[in-house]
Amino acid sequence: MLAHHSTTPPLHHSTTPPLMTRVAILGATGYTALELIKILLRHPEAEITAITSRSERGHVSSVHPSLSQRLDLSFENLSPQQLGERAEVCFCCLPHVASMESVPQLLDAGMRVIDLSADYRLSDPGAYEQWYGHVHTDPARLGRTVYGLPELFGDRIPGQTLIANPGCYTSTSILALAPLLSAGLIEPTGIIIDAKSGVSGAGRSPKTNILYAECNESISAYAVGTHRHTPEIDQVLSGVSGQSVEVIFTPHLTPMDRGILATIYAKPTGRAKPASEASQAELLAAMKEFYAGKPFVRVVEHLPRTKDVAHTNYCDISLRVVQDRVILLAALDNLIKGAAGVAVQNFNLMCGHAETTALIV
């Protein structure tokens, strides 16, 4: 029930109405859910029919004032069965652990699910337990759930009933590294990822370390050597390269709302002549070829800025060769291409809509 439908002409003009997919959003109070709602509001083939929260009961605009007069729904606490009657597809924005409790029930209720938590990303229950400190309660689905990075696994997404939406740091890192790793142009060992994220990536629950007066005018590393996106990066890149990859990953909290910049240091293999202009051009060409026809990755010559991808579903990637290293630079919006945008991209592929629907603004 989109409030603006009364005043807005539909974005599509076909003579026969499109098939509308009814979607629900579980755990809709956070920043990712807000972006998801905004994207779905402009999606010509999706209709938001339910938003849930365990604690909130008010109108959506009481938590998200930017949605005032745009979406006439209130937060509800609905069972999986109730959700299944309301919607065909569920975007699950619950925290990890909560997610793996709900997802099996949502699937049982006949819904397709795009899970934005980490619960279905790792293929190994042991790794999950090691990094998340919880025994996985739905281990049978691990390793069988498609990892929702469409640029790599897009051909496996159509028709799936469950997609594990990737982490924001993970997408940035993998999109930068996959082309050269899969082509054998960089070594799978010794990769260093120095990543900088805006504060919205830390969520909307009040904690001292994400207060304005703590983060503003400050940059710092955190979770050095212990960040939970690390095993996700390792798992996907190991698959891509066919060799065991263990990256060093250092996240930094950066004084901005949104955006991730990953600066990645890798060693070229013998196949690309190191330390020369020629090899830089060669590597960039390989990168461009890898992403030919992929609408949301822009391989650019200039050094990417998070500002240029903010509020978009683009990931900008470039590279430089310095001494004996390839320095890869990748930027995306952590809430869009790093979360809500790629979730809709997965939704589009899963449900047979055009991949870019509602995602190019």
Added chain:
Amino acid sequence: MLAHHSTTPPLHHSTTPPLMTRVAILGATGYTALELIKILLRHPEAEITAITSRSERGHVSSVHPSLSQRLDLSFENLSPQQLGERAEVCFCCLPHVASMESVPQLLDAGMRVIDLSADYRLSDPGAYEQWYGHVHTDPARLGRTVYGLPELFGDRIPGQTLIANPGCYTSTSILALAPLLSAGLIEPTGIIIDAKSGVSGAGRSPKTNILYAECNESISAYAVGTHRHTPEIDQVLSGVSGQSVEVIFTPHLTPMDRGILATIYAKPTGRAKPASEASQAELLAAMKEFYAGKPFVRVVEHLPRTKDVAHTNYCDISLRVVQDRVILLAALDNLIKGAAGVAVQNFNLMCGHAETTALIV
């Protein structure tokens, strides 16, 4: 020639193609032009065919890297005649004075023009000379050009060949004040507008006072009593109220990219009972009635934040009655509803497109 057309399905699915309007952007290196391009790229009935600059000759992405692989045009230096062959409509983003030199020629070349400068906003050539320090060279069009604030003058816009796009502070102030002034609910005298703007409002030409290290962690008033949006506000509000209005207008430079918040102090007339809950509700109801059916003004109960309207064409307005004053609060995005967004809203009305086309994302 939109670069993404090759990979992106069109936003509309009709069986007969819509009539595309070819548009040109004059002076396309600034922040407003960038937003204009982004909006027009998603407009199903507009095609950007030329962007001009006096100094730049490179590809649009060399100045605006966020447009990489989205628009395959380079900056050109085109005569009005050349522009007239390329486009039906011209968005003129030149600075004042430069604008009134070009606009008559653009009109002569058969184009419709939306002028984003101040050159056609004031109806009195004397006032123009007083505030801008230049004799107006096209005085015959002053007073006859429609002021492009669609919520007030929307019925006069269809079919026009020239629209004067309003100033950003002006729109914020007028949208807040017009309903109560026109209903005689506040006094036309003694109005104080204390406005706070993000730094993008100062443009993209390098000047010391808009450097990051000057503006960040700082707020200050500027141009106290002398800002050029003042006569524009006075002129429109005098028309609305039928009485001479002379506001006190104090702009402030605020450490954020975009957004304007106007905090406005006015005196209720006898018609609204002052200083009571009753009158606050009554004034708010009058405001809501005034904007009924207007898709881009949201009269809200909560106190508006610039963040909630950033990157949108919405203006959020609320009010409070404190002692013997009405305090009006209005927020919009200075680059969108305050410039590029309202320009496209004017374009839509002028050319017969639905008012909200490309503007609700």
Added chain:
Amino acid sequence: MLAHHSTTPPLHHSTTPPLMTRVAILGATGYTALELIKILLRHPEAEITAITSRSERGHVSSVHPSLSQRLDLSFENLSPQQLGERAEVCFCCLPHVASMESVPQLLDAGMRVIDLSADYRLSDPGAYEQWYGHVHTDPARLGRTVYGLPELFGDRIPGQTLIANPGCYTSTSILALAPLLSAGLIEPTGIIIDAKSGVSGAGRSPKTNILYAECNESISAYAVGTHRHTPEIDQVLSGVSGQSVEVIFTPHLTPMDRGILATIYAKPTGRAKPASEASQAELLAAMKEFYAGKPFVRVVEHLPRTKDVAHTNYCDISLRVVQDRVILLAALDNLIKGAAGVAVQNFNLMCGHAETTALIV
């Protein structure tokens, strides 16, 4: 026990050591307490001997990492008696209500107290109850406690045992208005104070509305007509002007760490010729004369910026005459001149140190 004493020469070179005053800080986990500690660490005649917290027990640097290796104290939970044995002077940074419970006991324990809460600022217990929603439990001291704004009441501070340290918005507003009000140059009625504050003013307790991702890129008004600094401003200005003053006060949350800018609108009385260059100069001269010899108020010709007073104990003030109004502009650092700095200024006066000791850096 200053950790840096081992490596740092004292700031003073006198042959006889100065009399060190031992000071304690109650409720030392917040931003104001941090600034207080930093100032006192450079104070040649003060020694911090205790810091307390109800919840924290770790080393001061565990909460305030900027104090690493500068102050070798841990948070303690001390009784007033224990505090009285440790220190002669207590800076009380407890929240309101908690403060009026502790202050009488601290005084009984023989300490001098500078109270940074609101508990002793208002002279009327009824006004306290109205604005703070609590019955005042130490009403006998209201009206007899000196309000610690040294530029107005400095001559009453020496020798006091209890000082009510002013609110940050209050100091900004009063310092701007007092000179012209006391000289009868502006009307005591119809004063509007539009104030903009950095986020640190909202404290360090985690709340959603002061998260980075909520405040950044956003400005909004809050507590319109209901902010608790209002009665404080009214009370002091009524005293200064000899007439009842009821200001309209609108605070705004501004995306910066620290700083307050107050933009104040007042009407000149007949005594200053309005709306002329002459009267502006005259008013500025009166302002300068009022603050002659006051080291921390700088009456300036330019428009004040919060950046120019950040991290200092200065308050910069200027004014403009526009139409029939005087627009006063005042800027200070809410944590220094608005809280910790003025507290030390009061401490200096109370204990007989030079007023500027430790405050000009």
Added chain:
Amino acid sequence: MLAHHSTTPPLHHSTTPPLMTRVAILGATGYTALELIKILLRHPEAEITAITSRSERGHVSSVHPSLSQRLDLSFENLSPQQLGERAEVCFCCLPHVASMESVPQLLDAGMRVIDLSADYRLSDPGAYEQWYGHVHTDPARLGRTVYGLPELFGDRIPGQTLIANPGCYTSTSILALAPLLSAGLIEPTGIIIDAKSGVSGAGRSPKTNILYAECNESISAYAVGTHRHTPEIDQVLSGVSGQSVEVIFTPHLTPMDRGILATIYAKPTGRAKPASEASQAELLAAMKEFYAGKPFVRVVEHLPRTKDVAHTNYCDISLRVVQDRVILLAALDNLIKGAAGVAVQNFNLMCGHAETTALIV
């Protein structure tokens, strides 16, 4: 002639006045010069007697309003001879090239010089020409000028007549790496420095890339593989380690006023057992021992934040061992410990003042 002397008691109380050193600041319009002036204003043994500029002639407060009523000097254009009559010590804040033209004349005029440009930092004229694109015009002093990093070369500074003040990125990087390199605990090869700087490091000359609306809400790498601080880092670290060091250095422009965080990746040598808690503690202990008695380097256990060193002369350093790497983290204020603060530290050592004078606030 410090304006506040009339109202402010001196910071020192000795019965015999200290020997005041008269100092001049060349090129005093930038951010570093402003910080230098603020530090020197509180220095009990220094008096600022001249500030110069090639373009500005107004009062110092016309360019630096934060100095209003604090320093009663105007910008002058003085010859080296005139400067020599005014001051014993000159802080030279000219850009490179301009600096090497003036320094020899200043020395000839009998002054001691602390040069904040890059002109005397590199010991090899060829390297200078390669990185700065200019033939060095005073090559005889290269290799003989002491590099003013007091923590490493403090014993050589007393009595010098010329000091080359280090670059901001350089100091951050070297302070982090020198202890472990000199102890042979990390390999001199394969060092990667990923550094993040606030925007003030780019200076105060207006350029598009440092406008607020460009930098805010954005992080990006720049000068990848080509930044001029690289050879400076290599030169000093080669000296420290006794082996050729060629680091990979990647600077990033970060949306904050001030601060540098360097995240540095190095390989432990066999001497420290890698990848274990034991070795992390061991490396940290070696770091602490190296800086024992150094007042401005704080080796801390927690992960440094730029906020904790902002506006101070401290450099906070910590480390983590992750897999087979040592990750060093160092934070300082680019304008203070990275420029003006260390310049005064050098001044103190050069002239026989206590090293910390005026630098601990």
